[in-house]
Amino acid sequence: MNxxxxxxxxxxxxxxxxxxxxxxxxxxxxxIRRRRRAAASAAVLAVVAAGAFTLPRAGGDEGPAHTSVAxxxxxxxxxxxxxxxxLAALLPPDVGEIEEVSxxxxxxxxxxxxxxxxxxxxxxxxxxxxxxxxxGYLVLxxxxxxxxxRKTGRPADPDEDLCVRVGQEPTRTDCExxxxxxxxxxxxxxDSMDYSGxxxxxxxxxLVGRLAQSDGSQFLVRSSTGFEGSGTQGPLxxxxxxxxxxxxxxxxxxxxxxxx
Numbered sequence: 001m002n003x004x005x006x007x008x009x010x011x012x013x014x015x016x017x018x019x020x021x022x023x024x025x026x027x028x029x030x031x032i033r034r035r036r037r038a039a040a041s042a043a044v045l046a047v048v049a050a051g052a053f054t055l056p057r058a059g060g061d062e063g064p065a066h067t068s069v070a071x072x073x074x075x076x077x078x079x080x081x082x083x084x085x086x087l088a089a090l091l092p093p094d095v096g097e098i099e100e101v102s103x104x105x106x107x108x109x110x111x112x113x114x115x116x117x118x119x120x121x122x123x124x125x126x127x128x129x130x131x132x133x134x135x136g137y138l139v140l141x142x143x144x145x146x147x148x149x150r151k152t153g154r155p156a157d158p159d160e161d162l163c164v165r166v167g168q169e170p171t172r173t174d175c176e177x178x179x180x181x182x183x184x185x186x187x188x189x190x191d192s193m194d195y196s197g198x199x200x201x202x203x204x205x206x207l208v209g210r211l212a213q214s215d216g217s218q219f220l221v222r223s224s225t226g227f228e229g230s231g232t233q234g235p236l237x238x239x240x241x242x243x244x245x246x247x248x249x250x251x252x253x254x255x256x257x258x259x260x
Contacts, residue, residue, distance in 0.1 A: 083125055084098050094131075097130040099127065099128045100126065101126050103231075106232075120142045121140065121219070121258060124141050128233060131237060132238075134234055136224055136226045142219050143217060149216070162210060163176070163189070172190075172191070184213050184252075186209065187209065188248070201228065201232075205224075205240070209223075209251060221250075221251060225238070
C-alpha cells in the first residue's frame with residue numbers, strides 16, 4: 001500500500017482554491033508518486049496531510065486551535081476543551097509545549113477556511129511541539145476502511161507487513177511490526193526524509209507509524225523533528241517529539257478512538 005508519506009507530499013496543493021479537497025490531495029499524491037517512481041525510482045517529498053477523507057467532524061466543528069499548553073502528564077481529571085490540551089494530558093511533561101496548528105497554513109499560506117479539515121478521530125490533527133528552542137510536529141489521522149480502499153485501490157489488508165519492501169518503495173529503516181493481543185497491528189519505522197520535492201521546505205528525520213485495525217481502518221502518524229524553509233516556526237528538534245514507546249501508548253489508548 002501507499003506508505004504514510006501519502007499523508008504528506010501534495011496535501012496543500014489546493015491552497016488558494018475555492019475548496020480544499022482531501023480526496024483530490026490523495027489522488028494527486030498517488031499520481032505524482034507513480035510518475036516519479038517510474039522516472040527515477042524516488043519517493044516524493046512529504047509535506048502535510050490536510051485529512052484523508054470527509055466525515056462528520058468529531059468533537060465539534062471548530063477549526064484548528066492555536067492554544068499552547070504545557071504537558072502536565074496523564075491525569076484523569078484533565079478536561080481541556082481543545083485537542084492540544086487533551087493530547088498534552090496524555091503525555092509526560094518533558095515532551096514540551098504543545099500547540100495545535102495547520103501545516104497547510106504554515107507552509108502554503110492557506111487561509112484557515114481553506115485548510116479546514118473534517119476529522120474522524122477526536123485527537124486527529126497537526127501539533128507543534130516546542131522544546132529547547134526547537135519545533136517538531138506530530139501529525140495524526142484516523143482513516144476508515146472506505147478511505148483506505150479508496151486511496152490504495154484495493155481491499156484493505158490489516159495483516160500487510162509494511163516492513164517488507166515492495167517494488168520501488170523506499171526501505172523503511174529500523175522497522176518494527178507488532179501484532180497486538182486485540183488483533184490490531186502496529187508498525188513503526190524511522191524515515192530520514194532525505195527526499196527532494198517541489199515545495200520550498202525540507203523535513204527533518206521522523207518516526208512514522210501505522211496502526212492497522214481489524215475492521216480495515218488505520219491510524220497514520222508522524223513524529224517529526226520539524227522542517228526548514230517556507231513557514232518554519234523554529235529549528236529542528238534533535239529527536240522526534242514522541243519516542244516509539246510514547247507513540248505506541250498514544251495510538252493504542254482509547255482516547256484516540258471516536259466515541260461509540
